Amino acid sequence: MESNSTKIAKIATKMAVCDRSEEDEFKKIYSQKGIKVTAVNIGGNINSSVSKILESALVASKRNGLIREEHLHEGAVIGATRDAIIQISNKASGQNVGGKIGIARGGEHISVCIFLSIGLLHLDEVVIGIGHRSLPI
Known part of the structure; x- marks a missing residue:
């Protein structure tokens, strides 16, 4: 049996890897199930982008009603x-990255997933990291 925290983490991951057209569809589908979701694109040098990533996740969560x-x-x-x-910093350190943050909230569970493509000359590497918290409803 799957726990609620696992279910929400999977949904956040799905939001991080989906394309823009799928985002709106997922918002509708999960809203009907009482789960709020959002996603935001990110990019740049990972070392200088940490504060921007934190800010983007926070702003997106507030704007889409995931948190108060x-x-x-x-x-x-x-x-x-x-x-x-x-989780992603060692692999992406000093590199230019592009990707997305996916966030899902169901009840007391909230998960944030970061999915990035790392540009290394003509080779592309990918990395994924996920975090979870529980918070009052």
Whole structure:
């Protein structure tokens, strides 16, 4: 049996890897199931983009109603996003990246997934990181 935290993490991952047209469809589908989702594109040098990634995840979460403008809610998104960044940082350090942040919230569970393509000359590498927090409903 799948836990709610696992289910929400899978949905956040799906949001991070989908294309723009699928995002709107997923928003409708998951909204009917009581799950809020969002995604935001990111890119640039990973080392200089960390604060921008944190800000983008927070702003997208607020704009799409995944969290309220409260210390606990904001801290949960920042914490989960930082966990995801830590998971990708070794592989992407110093490199130019492009990709997406996918965020899903169902009940007390919120997951942030970062999916990136890393440009290395003519070779492309990919990396994925995910973070989870629980927060008050």
